[in-house]
Amino acid sequence: MTHGRRQVSRRGVLAASAAIGGGALLPAGQAVAQPGDLVTVTPGDARYPDLVRGWNQRYVGRPDAVHVPRSTAQVAAAVRQAVRSGKRFTVRSGGHCWEDFVFSPDVRAVIDMSAMRDVDFDASMNAFMVQPGAQLLDVYERLYRTWGVTVPAGMCFQVGAGGHVSGGGWGLLCRRLGLVVDHLYAVEVVVVNADGTVRTVVATREDNDPNRDLWWAHTGGGGGNFGVVTRYWFRSPGASGTDPARLLPAPPPEVLVSAVSWKWSDLDERSFTRLVRNYADWHVRHAAPDDPATAVCSLLSLNHVSNGAVGLITHVDASVPGAARLHDEFLAAVGEGVTAAHGPVTTRMGELAAMPDLVVPRRLPWLQAARYLGTANPTTNDPTQKSDFKSAYMKAGFPQRQLAALYRHLTRTDIGNPTGSVMLSSFAGQVSAVAQDATASAHRDAAYKLAWMIWWDDPDDEKDCVRWLREFYADMYADTGGVPVPGAVTDGCYVNYPDADLGSAEFNRSGTPWHDLYYKGNYRRLQRIKQAYDPGNVFRHRQSVRLPGS
Missing domain, CATH: 3.30.465.10 (Uridine Diphospho-n-acetylenolpyruvylglucosamine Reductase; domain 3)
Incomplete structure (x- = not known):
């Protein structure tokens, strides 16, 4: 060594x-x-x-x-x-x-694992092999340039496959192609036995694989729980033959992308409420897997008033019939009844940069669009930024009380941080075509999801930033103990947006433990798999899967 x-x-x-x-x-x-x-x-x-x-x-x-x-x-x-x-x-x-x-x-x-970043076709497995250190944009480049295929993984270019895939993996193609784990065929994992010996296990989704449970655990069971992933293999369910170009989906050859914003100076509470309600209700109406609007995926950034604007990014599969019409109908539905007019995005939106050039929808080759949106993130390369986050899945539209909480906290004047925001993003579509227990990713009934975020670089600002985020989140879900308990309206939290506060009785007063917010009814199975593959609890962190009885 x-x-x-x-x-x-x-x-x-x-x-x-x-x-x-x-x-x-x-x-x-x-x-x-x-x-x-x-x-x-x-x-x-x-x-x-x-x-x-x-x-x-x-x-x-x-x-x-x-x-x-x-x-x-x-x-x-x-x-x-x-x-x-x-x-x-x-x-x-x-x-x-x-x-x-x-x-x-x-x-x-x-x-x-950053040095293990190969992406290739493995003929022995008849599947595409991705190592955990591979960054997502590198995965897209290699798969698409060489074989014309992709996996519907995340948007940010620097995210590593290792943690992203194991947590379920949301991306801009999810409504069209499902989650990245819906295409996961196998996983190689270094695990530790009860006696401390180390072994390497390959687990596939084949029904007769004795290690199939370990594959299942990595379809949304979160990173750092069972062992060290050293390789993923991807092949879509139902894919046949040995031609690599037919074993994973092809992305759309072109996409329509736009970015518009509404100035806070033009938004009163009624217009803001209408805008957010419209966005949520559209996703509830178009949640079915066979809805033509699965071609549409979007991000609505509800920025703090100090930012100056609220922004919307729309991404549409341009290969479907009537793609431009789908885009325009979506934008019209979001803006219906909103008296403020939308214009270009000239301010930062959460972690994304300004995009004034996209105020008119642009038709771009898919890989160019993936690179544009994936690298439009000023926080990725900023070596000073500290941050805090929270998340929620939503099954239904926002109740009026939650809409009022959104407006109240985004217009607070005791904080003036323009990076503070809540990002709403599309879900459902083909994500909902998979049963909740077919993979460890349990939030299959959600129509859209939310991510709270705020950044700072001055240590003196941390207390106020974290307090704003906590108070906002607690108020939003005050009816369910301060967290989005799975039910008719809310559906828990996204494990890839981890939040340590969920495990604290001070901030989670719901009686629903953090693991049921992340995994819902799948947690007990994850515990049994933990017992089988990590009986000594070697792989652990503050919110790792616990052994049964602990």
């Missing part, structure tokens, strides 16, 4: 650099990885500060070591070392976890 800090001479560094192709000299004291070595970075290594943080700069770890494996065997070696030492360890793929589940103070080792 190569560690990130050891004594080497300058001559040794020169020799090692020449041996690997004459690269630039490394700082004195930094290790040179040899072929076959498991790269391990420790606090004395210049790389360490970059490897102990993810996307949310609110959480920075202080582990003794960060392992960067490049193969399944190296992952197994890193897990084995951590288990033998008794050190608490966690796993990072893309680094986009919104909570401290990876970089918490008690973590002594991190397994960083």
